[in-house]
Amino acid sequence: MSKTDNADKEINDAALLYHEQPKPGKIATEVTKPTKTQHDLSLAYTPGVAEPVRRIADNIEDAYRYTAKGNLVGVITDGTAVLGLGNVGSLAGKPVMEGKGVLFKHFADIDVFDIEVDAPSPQAFIETVKQIAPTFGGINLEDIAAPHCFEIEDALKEALDIPVFHDDQHGTAIIIAAGLLNALQLQEKQLADASIVIIGAGAAGIATIRLLISLGAQPGNIYAIDRKGVIHTGRDDLNIYKQGVAVDTDRRSLADAMNGADIVIGVSGPDLITEEMLASMADKPIVFALSNPVPEIRPEVANKVRNDMIMATGRSDYPNQVNNVLGFPFIFRGALDARATCINSEMQIAAVHALKELTHEAVPQDVLEAYELDSLEFSPGYIIPKPLDSRLRERVSNAVKQAAIDSGVAKTPAA
Numbered sequence: 001m002s003k004t005d006n007a008d009k010e011i012n013d014a015a016l017l018y019h020e021q022p023k024p025g026k027i028a029t030e031v032t033k034p035t036k037t038q039h040d041l042s043l044a045y046t047p048g049v050a051e052p053v054r055r056i057a058d059n060i061e062d063a064y065r066y067t068a069k070g071n072l073v074g075v076i077t078d079g080t081a082v083l084g085l086g087n088v089g090s091l092a093g094k095p096v097m098e099g100k101g102v103l104f105k106h107f108a109d110i111d112v113f114d115i116e117v118d119a120p121s122p123q124a125f126i127e128t129v130k131q132i133a134p135t136f137g138g139i140n141l142e143d144i145a146a147p148h149c150f151e152i153e154d155a156l157k158e159a160l161d162i163p164v165f166h167d168d169q170h171g172t173a174i175i176i177a178a179g180l181l182n183a184l185q186l187q188e189k190q191l192a193d194a195s196i197v198i199i200g201a202g203a204a205g206i207a208t209i210r211l212l213i214s215l216g217a218q219p220g221n222i223y224a225i226d227r228k229g230v231i232h233t234g235r236d237d238l239n240i241y242k243q244g245v246a247v248d249t250d251r252r253s254l255a256d257a258m259n260g261a262d263i264v265i266g267v268s269g270p271d272l273i274t275e276e277m278l279a280s281m282a283d284k285p286i287v288f289a290l291s292n293p294v295p296e297i298r299p300e301v302a303n304k305v306r307n308d309m310i311m312a313t314g315r316s317d318y319p320n321q322v323n324n325v326l327g328f329p330f331i332f333r334g335a336l337d338a339r340a341t342c343i344n345s346e347m348q349i350a351a352v353h354a355l356k357e358l359t360h361e362a363v364p365q366d367v368l369e370a371y372e373l374d375s376l377e378f379s380p381g382y383i384i385p386k387p388l389d390s391r392l393r394e395r396v397s398n399a400v401k402q403a404a405i406d407s408g409v410a411k412t413p414a415a
Contacts, residue, residue, distance in 0.1 A: 019095060026098045027105070027112065032068075061411075064137075064339065068111060073332055074136040075100045076115040078125050080145035081168070081203075084292065090116035093143050100142060100167075108329035108393055110336065112140075122148040126155045137336050138163040140328065146202040147239050163335040163343045169207035171324040171331070174348055175384065176204075176265060176288060177211050178355035179322060182383040183310040187262075187284040192216045195261045195282070199254065199296060200268030201226040201242055208265060209245050214345055215352070220247055223257035225268075230257050255280070262286065266296030273297035278305045290314040290322050310380045319381040326385060327351055330393055334400025339411035343400075350403035354396045358385050366390070 019026065034040045042048050052066035064070040075097045079090035094116050101112035115132065119125035125148075129139065139162065141153055149166055156164045165171070184191055196217060198205045201224045209222055224231040224245045230253065231238065233246045251257050254272065258264055259280045265288040266272065273289065273296045281287075287302060289295035292314040299311055299318050312320035331351050335343050363376040363386075370388045385392060404410040 026095075027101045027114070063134075069135065070137045070336060070339070071109075072111045072113065072136050073104060073138045073140050073336075074115050074129075074132070075104070075112050075140045075142055076117060076129055077141070077143045078117050078119050079143065080148070082143045087145065090118050097142060100140065103325050104140075104329050104332070106329075107325060108333040108397070110329065110332055122151050122155075126152055126159075129156055130159050133160050133162065136162060137339075138165070138332055140332065141166040141168075143168065144203075146206070147241050149203045150206070150241050157342060161341045163332065163340055165328070165331065165335075165343045166203065166207075167324055167328045169203045170211070170343070170348055171328045172204040172267065172290075172322075173207040173211040174327045174331070174351050175322050175324060175355065176208050176290075177215060177352045178326075178359075179312055179320060179384040180212070180263065180265075180286065180288070181215070181352070181356050182359055182378070183286045183312075183380075186310060186378075186380055186383070187286060189262055189284065189286075192218060194221060194263050196222045197225065197254070197257045197261045197264040198222060198245075199225045199264065199266040199272055201231055201245065202267070204267040204290075205265075206241055206245055208267065211348065211352075214349065219245075223247060223249065223251060223261075225254050225257060229253050264288070264296075266290055268296065270294030271296065271298075273302075275301065275305045278302055278309075281306075281309075283308060285309045287311045288313075288322060310383065312383065320383050321387075322384065323387050325387050326355060326392060327396070330396035331400050333393065334397040335404060337397065337412065338401040338404035338409075340401075340404040341409050341411070344404075344407055344409055346407040347400045347403040347409075350399040351396050354399035355385060355392075358389070358391060358395050359383060361391075364389070364391070 033044060035044060055062045055066060077090060077093045077097055079093035080087045082088045082093040082096055094114060097114035097116060101114055104110040104112045117125055117128050119128060144152060153164060153166045198209055205224060209224060213219055230249060230251050231242050231246045233248045238246060255277050258277045260282050262282050263286045267290050269291050278297060287309050289297050290313060295313045302311055312322050314322055331343060360378050367386055367389050368376060371386060376382050
């Protein structure tokens with residue numbers, strides 16, 4: 001058995017014990033009101049509970065006053081794209097959904113019900129979520145395979161008046177964009193001028209392209225790559241989502257696309273970028289190799305080829321970890337606090353800029369201690385905040401809430 005196998009066995013065994021003991025699972029419900037006396041129980045249930053029922057029946061908005069709806073998010077999956085494990089089924093995805101609940105609660109004090117749906121079709125999934133949506137203040141879609149994830153999110157956003165957010169799409173795109181804007185500043189480049197390669201045309205890849213365009217990237221400068229190479233207008237095998245990111249170009253392979261590129265963003269699979277591809281990029285390149293656990297090119301390999309690049313990965317053991325926990329808890333916190341009817345483009349862009357700007361500020365001592373660092377400042381090794389930075393909740397949540405108010409989708413009036 002190799003050292004890697006030994007290491008995997010140790011963490012796998014520890015993870016099984018963690019999930020099983022002292023009782024199975026990672027989340028539970030709690031009672032938030034007194035239940036010590038008979039009077040308490042008469043208020044919690046019959047006869048007292050009838051009065052809030054009557055109030056909500058008269059005005060459904062009163063559900064936000066008298067129930068937990070306003071701080072409750074449904075984390076919902078069909079199990080078709082769980083982590084890097086693929087279509088493992090909805091129930092096998094439950095540990096991940098519970099984990100998402102842990103992060104929501106720990107970072108933003110948001111309660112979660114995780115819902116695992118056996119759905120034979122996207123329409124069946126959509127109808128299921130529509131029927132249970134009144135329970136929640138927001139819906140976080142999770143681990144749903146492309147291209148169905150696009151259809152599902154679009155349909156639910158159209159049908160519901162609460163935030164619906166597919167984190168694998170937009171959460172990933174927001175964190176990428178924040179780090180990328182900072183990297184471009186350090187490399188003295190402009191997003192509008194940059195040649196960009198996106199490896200992977202699934203949920204994260206297509207959402208990233210859309211968000212970068214909304215931030216000023218030029219569509220003709222973005223080359224999306226799938227298993228067959230560059231997504232170009234001459235292909236006749238593209239679904240409607242890939243058609244939306246196709247470009248008119250004679251470049252066909254990943255190597256063709258990376259030649260002279262300023263930026264490459266990998267959201268696909270391990271070891272796809274060769275040393276030759278990296279060497280062919282423009283001066284001062286930006287490399288986001290985000291496949292987990294093995295990136296598209298390993299930093300130790302990339303650093304041998306280029307000494308003028310800025311690099312990020314999805315791993316915590318390298319600098320510049322692109323981690324969705326920097327976004328979704330605080331984005332939902334802001335949306336819930338605003339009683340937003342959706343999470344729109346303006347709110348996403350506000351989150352991008354809040355993350356970007358926080359990186360430029362002095363890092364608090366408690367963050368340095370959490371990561372066992374003596375110092376940390378805006379630089380090629382620090383282009384995105386650390387997940388344990390306690391300032392994230394206030395900065396990102398407030399920015400998202402204000403954007404919801406400014407863009408007219410908030411039910412909570414401005415303070």
